[in-house]
Amino acid sequence: MTHEYRYDVEILHLLVSPGHAYFGRARDGAAEVVTTDAEHVEVVAGKGIVGDRFFGKAAHMDAAVTLFAIESLEAIAAELGTEPLDPLLPRRNVVLRGAELTPLIGHAFALESAGGKVSLHGGRHAHPCAWMDRVLAPGAHPAMRGRGGLRCRPLDSGTLHRGPAVLLSPVPLDPARAAVASVLRPSRLP
Numbered sequence: 755m756t757h758e759y760r761y762d763v764e765i766l767h768l769l770v771s772p773g774h775a776y777f778g779r780a781r782d783g784a785a786e787v788v789t790t791d792a793e794h795v796e797v798v799a800g801k802g803i804v805g806d807r808f809f810g811k812a813a814h815m816d817a818a819v820t821l822f823a824i825e826s827l828e829a830i831a832a833e834l835g836t837e838p839l840d841p842l843l844p845r846r847n848v849v850l851r852g853a854e855l856t857p858l859i860g861h862a863f864a865l866e867s868a869g870g871k872v873s874l875h876g877g878r879h880a881h882p883c884a885w886m887d888r889v890l891a892p893g894a895h896p897a898m899r900g901r902g903g904l905r906c907r908p909l910d911s912g913t914l915h916r917g918p919a920v921l922l923s924p925v926p927l928d929p930a931r932a933a934v935a936s937v938l939r940p941s942r943l944p
Contacts, residue, residue, distance in 0.1 A: 761921040761929060765867055766824055767841055767849035768792045768916055770805045791842060794915040797872045797908045803847055816877040817905030822846035823853055825933035826901035836891045843889045846880060846903045848914065854927040855904040856936040864922040868915035871922075874906040879936065900935030 771789040796804040802818030803809060809818065824841055831839045841849045848865075858876035865872050880903035886894040921927070 759923040759926055761852060761923065761927055763850050763852040763865075763919050763921045763929075765848060765865070765914060765916050765919045766851055768795045768914060769842055769845060769847050769849070770795055770803055771807055771845060772805060789842060789845070792916070794868070794913050795847070797912055797914060799908050799911045802908060806847065816875075816907045817880075819848065819874060819906045819908055820846040820880045820903050821848045821850060821853070821855055821874075821906060822880070822903035823855055823901070823932040824849055824851045826898070826903075826935075829901070829933035830890070830894055830897045833897050834891050834893050839890050839894070844882070844886065844898070844902070850919075850921075852929045852932065853921050854929055854931045854934075857925050857927055858904060858923065861924050862909060863924060865914060865919055866922065867917065867919040868913070870913045870915070872912040872914055873909040875909055877905045877907055879903070880905045901933065 768791065769789060770792050797819065798804060798809070800815060801810045802814070808814040811818070822841075822844060827839050827841055827844070831837070855876070856879075859878060860876060862873060862875050864874065879900070882895050882898035882902040884895050886898050
């Protein structure tokens with residue numbers, strides 16, 4: 755796997771949550787679920803992040819690890835006129851600074867951190883759920899569309915560490931576009 759392009763990024767947060775906070779809870783509100791902002795996480799090929807709610811779940815194999823650009827959250831806060839939004843509340847696993855993610859859809863890429871490397875396959879957009887209006891701010895759900903992050907499949911096992919990192923990409927990226935909402939394609943579902 756060759757990666758022609760190298761981008762200095764920062765891994766700001768590594769979120770691990772053993773339970774779902776939003777699924778099937780329309781009337782009850784978000785569940786109180788313990789969430790850890792870890793210094794490092796173990797990623798297992800084909801399974802996800804050890805201890806996370808999607809680890810080893812067949813329905814989530816292609817989306818077991820979610821990457822998110824902090825610039826998206828900062829742009830959403832600016833658009834909504836709010837104070838800075840808590841980067842853990844959208845519940846994305848890997849919160850990065852300096853990474854344009856959308857061009858990685860359909861490609862294998864890697865994150866190097868603290869001497870280790872984890873390869874991932876960019877699967878699809880991480881679409882926001884309606885709960886974003888409640889947990890972040892009114893209007894966050896529509897503002898987050900097209901910039902909710904990237905769902906990925908881990909291609910190999912390794913450890914990701916918070917702090918300086920390098921994103922190895924097979925395609926050119928523009929870190930200045932990390933906050934830009936991608937154009938959403940119409941769904942094939944009825």
